[in-house]
Amino acid sequence: MLPELDPLLHSQLRLAVMSILIGSPEADFVYLRKTTGATAGNLSVQIEKLREAGYITVEKSFRGKMPRTTCRITPTGIKAFETYVEALQDYLPK
Amino acid sequence: MLPELDPLLHSQLRLAVMSILIGSPEADFVYLRKTTGATAGNLSVQIEKLREAGYITVEKSFRGKMPRTTCRITPTGIKAFETYVEALQDYLPK
DNA sequence: AATATTTGGTTTATTATATAAACTAGTTTA
DNA sequence: TAAACTAGTTTATATAATAAACCAAATATT
Structure with a gap:
């Protein structure tokens, strides 16, 4: 039997985010x-899902006067x- | 920019079917x-989608008196x- | 100085997808 | 002959992906 693929990661955009953060x-x-290449709305939603799951942290700060949202992968996310x-x-084929 | 992942293949069950048929x-x-490990209903739906796309062929026959549905991958599907x-x-990490 | 545009997002609504439940048609078994 | 099983399909429901609309503040334009 083929193993399960974590549904949270088996999404193009969330996988892309995790791949970048790895x-x-x-x-x-x-x-x-x-x-x-995602829209801001979609990215916002998917980042929040990864954060909820504890796969990433999200930090809001300012770069000069403009807001900035920084994402980092967590040990749970790496695992x-x-x-x-x-x-x-x-x-995948061997 | 990360490349697109064919949405038809980026589905656990359809990918599993294609992986087996490859x-x-x-x-x-x-x-x-x-x-x-899929339910019959889900498998039926996903096979039909792969067939519609021309990724597989679906042949119905009988093995004795019992119906039999045989799937094969097409050149389009392989590609x-x-x-x-x-x-x-x-x-994926290198 | 007012107004328009851009930036950096979030929220809400719509569409699409995955999955399960219910159903069909026929077969085998008790 | 009735119950249970096989091999599926169809339909309904829950979830997910995406886009559209919105918001607040900053910057550029006239």
């Missing part, structure tokens, strides 16, 4: 939006991502 | 159901699967 210590909203990638291997 | 020349409904797997690589 590779860099932090990324802000604007960067994530440009890199993923979940690794588990997902491993499960995914069973779906 | 690895064997044919598989029947019962086998797919057991291997994926789509390969493209999907390649795009997916960009989401």
